[in-house]
Amino acid sequence: MLKIKSDSIIVKSSAKKCVEYLCDLNNYQFLLPKDKINNWQSSKDFCIFSIQKAYTLDIVKESSNNDQILLKSGVKSQFKFCIKIKIQEKSPNSCTTQIICEANVNPLLKVMVGKPLNELFNHMANNIEKAISVD
Secondary structure, eight states, rough: EEEEOOOOOOEESSSHHHHHHHGGGGGGGGTEEEEEEEEEEOSEEEEEETTTTTTEEEEEEEEEESSEEEEEOOOTTSSEEEEEEEEEETTTTEEEEEEEEEEEHHHHHHHHOOOOHHHHHHHHHHHHHHHHHHH
C-alpha cells in the first residue's frame, strides 16, 4: 500500500467555499499541472486524464461533507486508490486543506509512481487557493 500526504496548505477562503469548489470535479483541471496532463474529461462527479501520457487516473467522487471529500479510483484507472481531501476551517475566511492518497500498488509500481504522485498532490494542494480566487 502506498500512502501519500500532500503538504497541509492554508487557503484564504472559507471552508464552505473550498468544499463547494472541490466537490465539482470539473474544477480539478485548474489544480493540475497543465504541462503533464493529457486527455482531460470531466463532469461534476468524475474526471479522467493521463499523466505524461503514461498513467491514466480515473477519479470518481464517492462522498463529501463539510470537512472532507472522498474520491476513489474509477474502472479505467490502472490501479485502485482512495483520495481524501481534508478541509479544516481556521476562521470565517481561512481554512487548511490536505490531500491524502492511499493506492493499492505492487512494490515495483510503488517505486515508479510514488514520487510523481506526491508531486502531483502537492501541486494540486498548492493551487487550490489560486483556483478558488479565479472562480
